[in-house]
Amino acid sequence: MENNNITKINWYPGHMAKAKRQMEEQLKLVDIIIELRDARIPQASSNPELAKMANNKPRLIILNKADLADQNESLLWKNSFEHCLLVNSIDDNLTKIVVNEVKLILKDKLEKAKARGIRKKVLRAMIVGIPNVGKSTLINNIVKKKAAKAENRPGVTKALQWIRINEDVELLDTPGVLWPRIEDPNNGMLLALIGSINDEVLDTRELVDYGLKYLVKEYPGYINQRYGVDEDCDNLLETIGKNKLWLSSNNEVDIAKTISLVLKDIRSNKIGRVTWQKYVGE
Ligand SMILES: Nc1nc2c(ncn2[C@@H]2O[C@H](COP(=O)(O)OP(=O)(O)O)[C@@H](O)[C@H]2O)c(=O)[nH]1
Ligand SMILES: [Mg+2]
Structure with a gap:
């Protein structure tokens, strides 16, 4: 995989280190971490550093975009x-x-607070996740319009905004952005398939071949249904291009166009609900 461009990106420059320190500080202030992941790649859309940063804090994992993933797989995950x-x-x-x-999840904590005479303990939560998993969408969904911004908390360098969701829970208004785990080429491939990484940084032919091979193996019939081709044929990508008449001026298959249109279909779920990372058990 040494030629794989995905591995060449430096995802850990200085500003990342700073962002990480800042997130660690913010995580100290919360009772629970809400980690958002993409239901189509439940492991590759996580970052193992979070567990270290979380320091045994309770963590709720939200598998988002479940509408795009394979329902059976989602339940297993x-x-x-x-x-x-x-x-x-x-x-x-x-x-x-x-x-x-x-x-x-925080029932015990609430009961302990009550036993100590704290009548109304407000639970604080923070949403974290890699880019594009839907953090902003989720915050807007949870908060809606009725939510009022809570006061700034003293003692924090940069005043953090807490949004009161209801009488029991408040949420940090800005999510923590985790860096994606793309040093592992397979993770990079999965992140690219769902559209989390820009196309320019990778070999799209390699990517689309990976995607097609996976679909033929794990979701037989999807490719046939979408493109009307025999899934067992040699040169599947070329056959798709030919069948869809994605041709260049000399009447040969326009490979660049075929790659880009198939990738577009994959990312917009035109091919069907797919989980790109299956649950393999303990
Ligand atoms: N299909 C689907 N799309 C979603 C969902 N949540 C977010 N999105 C889309 O995913 C993209 C990234 O969402 P955004 O909230 O900006 O992600 P962030 O970078 O984590 O803040 C947007 O185009 C959203 O509309 C979901 O549950 N299902
Ligand atoms: Mg956002």
């Missing part, structure tokens, strides 16, 4: 995590669902 919700941040109504889950 969901059940593999201690605390997990499967959501569509665009269409679901998530305020109550998330608040209730947070309260359930």
Whole structure:
């Protein structure tokens, strides 16, 4: 894989280190971390550094964009995590669902506070995740218009804005951005397939071949249904281009166009609901 461009990106420049330190400071202030991941790649859309930064804080994993993923796989993944919700941040109504889950996870903490005479403990949460998993969409969904901004907290270098979701829970108004894990070429490939990494930085032919091979193996019939081709043929990509008449002026298959249109179909789920990283058990 030495020629794989994905591995050449330096994802850890100085400003990342600074952002990481800042996030660590913010994480200290919360009772629970809401980690957003993409349901189509539940592991590759996480960053293992978070577990270290989280320092044993309770963590709710939200598998977002569940509307785009394979439902059976999503359930397997969901059940593999201690605390997990499967959501569509665009269409679901998530305020109550998330608040209730947070309260359930922090039930002991709430009871202890009550026993110590604190009548109304407000739970603080922060959303974190790699770019494009839907952090802003989820915050807007949870917060909606009725939410009022809570006061700034003293003692924090940069005043943080907490948004009161309801009487029990408040949320940091800006999410923590984790860097994607693309040093591992396979993760890079998966992130690129769902459109989290820009096309310019990778070999799109390699990417589309990977995607097609996976679909033929794991979702037989999808490619045939979309493009009307025999999935077992040699040169699947060329056959798709030929069948769809994606040709260049000399009447040969326009490979660049075919790559780009198939990738577009994959990313916009025209091919179907797909989980690109299957759950393989313990
Ligand atoms: N299909 C689908 N798209 C989503 C969902 N949540 C977010 N998106 C889309 O994903 C893209 C990235 O979302 P955004 O909230 O900006 O991600 P952020 O970078 O993590 O803040 C946007 O185009 C959203 O509309 C979801 O649950 N389902
Ligand atoms: Mg955002």
